[in-house]
Amino acid sequence: WGRLLGVEQAVVESVCLDAGVVVVSVRPLRWARGRCGVCQRRCAGYDAGRGRRRWRSLDVGVWRVFLEADAPRVRCLVHGVVVASVPWARHGAGHTRQFDALVGWLVRRMSKTAVCHLVRVGWRTVGQIVARVVADADAAAGDRLAGVTRIGIDEVSYRRGHKYLTVVVDHDTRRLLWIAEGRDSATLSQFFELLGPDRCAKVSLVTADGAEWIFSAVSRYCPRARICLDPFHVVMWAGKALDAV
Ligand SMILES: [Zn+2]
Incomplete structure (x- = not known):
């Protein structure tokens, strides 16, 4: 057994x-x-x-x-x-480490509702397990923000486009760096505040869509970073400009 x-x-x-x-x-x-x-x-x-x-x-x-x-x-x-x-099991957990690991793996690949049904646990329990697994992964990974130089910034919507998250990724490690509710300059500023002036100065490249709120926060905190716009928007703007002339 x-x-x-x-x-x-x-x-x-x-x-x-x-x-x-x-x-x-x-x-x-x-x-x-x-x-x-x-x-x-x-x-x-x-x-x-x-x-x-x-x-x-x-x-x-x-x-x-x-x-x-x-x-x-x-x-x-x-x-x-x-x-x-x-x-x-982890301290204070009602599930074994292997059960936590299974749920942690599943939530990256399917909806929370599907995970609840598949492994027969409550909605809140899934959230608690994710928090435990991520806390351990964070502790093992050390400082995620160390050595960051090339980042990507975008937004994702949820609740059918009624709510937004701002997402920052590291292009070199291909990992998620930071995520927060909202999509405006103030939200993104929280990330750069966390990064601190020394590390902000080392950011050399930022990829983003053409959103003004990203541009304004980046130019305020990382004046030396080049901004690389996504081809989709560049082509769209060029198409519109052609139409205009
Ligand atoms: Zn102790």
């Missing part, structure tokens, strides 16, 4: 079917026990916490699977009394 569920650093004690779900009782291996849930440091035990807890794991066939284990509390010198860490 341990191999089937991909449970590592833990011992499977028993498996039972309970009200339509598979409940797998586990306990962390000795060296993984008694550690702070926040910093993973080994700590003195405190109490039994609120007893047994369950974490949703990856499904087996059509069955939903839950890992069940004690959730004792420890006293960390830095973080105080906290629930002890478990090897299979």
Whole structure:
């Protein structure tokens, strides 16, 4: 069962079917026990916490699977009394790391509604999982804004064009750098404020459509950046100019 569920650093004690779900009782291996849930440091035990807890794991066939284990509390010198860490899940999460990873992968490829139905979790839960996965990815990636020189800026609409997000990408790493609600100069200014004057000065190229709000923010914060307009708008403007003459 341990191999089937991909449970590592833990011992499977028993498996039972309970009200339509598979409940797998586990306990962390000795060296993984008694550690702070926040910093993973080994700590003195405190109490039994609120007893047994369950974490949703990856499904087996059509069955939903839950890992069940004690959730004792420890006293960390830095973080105080906290629930002890478990090897299979993030601190404070009700889902295993593998379940989080699955949802994180799915939301990049399908709608949130589809993900809710497919993995049988609530709408809000998907958001909470995404927040956990992104926070860990951010921590692992370090400072995303370091070494940025060539960026792209655009807007995307949602709610059928009633609301907009401003999106900034890094052309060299091909990664999303920053995203925020709104599409105006003030919104984009938040990004350049975050980037700071030193890094703004190193921005050499900005791709964008012909929007005035992008142009004004870029020329204010990155005076040395060349602005590269997208071919679609350039061709459209040239077509209109030709029509006019
Ligand atoms: Zn700690």
